[in-house]
Amino acid sequence: MVAPPGVGRLPRRDARRRTARAFLPVALAFLLVVPLLVAAHKARSAPFGDRLTVHARVEHGSPPALRARGATVEAYDAATGHPRWTYAREGRQPLVVLPARGDAIALWDDGLVTATVRDDGRAVRWHRALPDAAPWLTGRGGAGVLRVLGPRVLAVVTPRRVAAYRLADGDLRWVLPARAGCAFAPARAVRHDGALLIAQPCATADDWTGEIVAVDELGRITPDRAPLGGERRGEHHSAERPHAEKVLARPR
Numbered sequence: 001m002v003a004p005p006g007v008g009r010l011p012r013r014d015a016r017r018r019t020a021r022a023f024l025p026v027a028l029a030f031l032l033v034v035p036l037l038v039a040a041h042k043a044r045s046a047p048f049g050d051r052l053t054v055h056a057r058v059e060h061g062s063p064p065a066l067r068a069r070g071a072t073v074e075a076y077d078a079a080t081g082h083p084r085w086t087y088a089r090e091g092r093q094p095l096v097v098l099p100a101r102g103d104a105i106a107l108w109d110d111g112l113v114t115a116t117v118r119d120d121g122r123a124v125r126w127h128r129a130l131p132d133a134a135p136w137l138t139g140r141g142g143a144g145v146l147r148v149l150g151p152r153v154l155a156v157v158t159p160r161r162v163a164a165y166r167l168a169d170g171d172l173r174w175v176l177p178a179r180a181g182c183a184f185a186p187a188r189a190v191r192h193d194g195a196l197l198i199a200q201p202c203a204t205a206d207d208w209t210g211e212i213v214a215v216d217e218l219g220r221i222t223p224d225r226a227p228l229g230g231e232r233r234g235e236h237h238s239a240e241r242p243h244a245e246k247v248l249a250r251p252r
Contacts, residue, residue, distance in 0.1 A: 048112065048127050049090030054120065055083045063118055066104050068094040073106045075121055085121025087114075095142030100154060101167040107142040110134050113156060115170060126170030133158050144186035147196055153217040157198060159183035162215060174219045182211070195221055 056077075058064075064075035064084045073087040073094045089108060097106040103115040103125065111133030115125045136159060137145075147155040149164065153173060156163045162184060164173040178184050182202035189198040195214045202211055214221040 048114075048124075049092065050124050051088045051090065052085065052116070052121055052124065053087075054085045054122070057120060058084060063099070063102075066097045066099055066118070068097045068106070073097050073104060073116065075104060075118060087116050087121060087124065089114075095137065096146060098146055098148070100148045101151060103167065105146055105148075105154060105167075107137075107145055107156075109137055111137060113146070113154075113165070115167070128156075128165055128170050128172075130156060130158060130163070132160060144189050147186075147189060149196060149215070150194075150217045155196060155215065157184055157186040157189060159185075162198065162213075164215075164217070164219070173217075176213070176215065176220055184213070 058077075062078070065078040067074050067076070071088055071093055074083050075085050076083045087104075087106070089112075092112075093109045095107045095109055097104055099105070099118060100115075102118055104118045104121075106114050106116070108114070111130040113128045113130065117123050117125060145157055147157055148167075149155050152167055154165045154167050156165065160178055160183070162176040164175075165171065166173055178200060179202065181204060182200045185199040185201060189196055191197075195216050198213045198215065200211050200213050218225070
């Protein structure tokens with residue numbers, strides 16, 4: 001192509017300079033955006049909105065006491081009342097907290113159960129969500145929902161079901177659904193000789209014994225069930241078995 005009269009061709013070096021000048025603003029903008037993206041990545045909310053804060057580290061001290069205080073789970077020195085660590089979840093409220101197997105087990109208003117290392121609050125070890133529990137917990141609190149069945153198992157009692165989790169890692173052990181037309185009453189459960197007796201009131205009941213259910217680490221206690229600890233190696237059972245006579249995983 002012939003250039004118009006009076007217009008010379010640009011040297012190749014000048015063309016490269018013009019290209020570099022056009023690219024420079026883009027490169028500078030990229031360099032400015034990268035730190036912002038990195039900062040946003042670091043500042044994003046932790047999973048489940050977890051916020052752990054350690055206030056004081058105690059070497060070889062007694063385990064801290066626990067309480068649900070305002071919007072936090074608090075571990076504090078029983079002698080001084082000074083907090084050792086606090087655990088909060090963004091926009092959530094703890095309903096109840098109890099000690100179990102070196103952890104602080106907490107129930108939150110959205111139906112989440114968490115296990116936090118009790119001594120120093122260095123980590124939340126596991127989270128477990130309770131199906132359909134949040135609407136029921138609203139306005140009723142968590143009275144009687146968390147029940148320790150022994151050194152290895154935590155039972156979570158809600159009107160529709162009793163679910164048992166292994167304290168070591170939060171694995172589901174067994175599930176016991178309420179009978180049709182009945183509902184469990186967590187606040188009315190009591191301990192007796194190593195068993196947890198749970199009230200199960202029914203709309204129409206012809207036998208009062210059906211309104212009380214007894215469970216332990218292995219599940220529902222029935223006359224024909226194998227003794228505690230009589231689990232056979234290698235057995236596998238459904239998580240939704242109605243009577244939960246057997247476990248899902250071997251205890252640790």
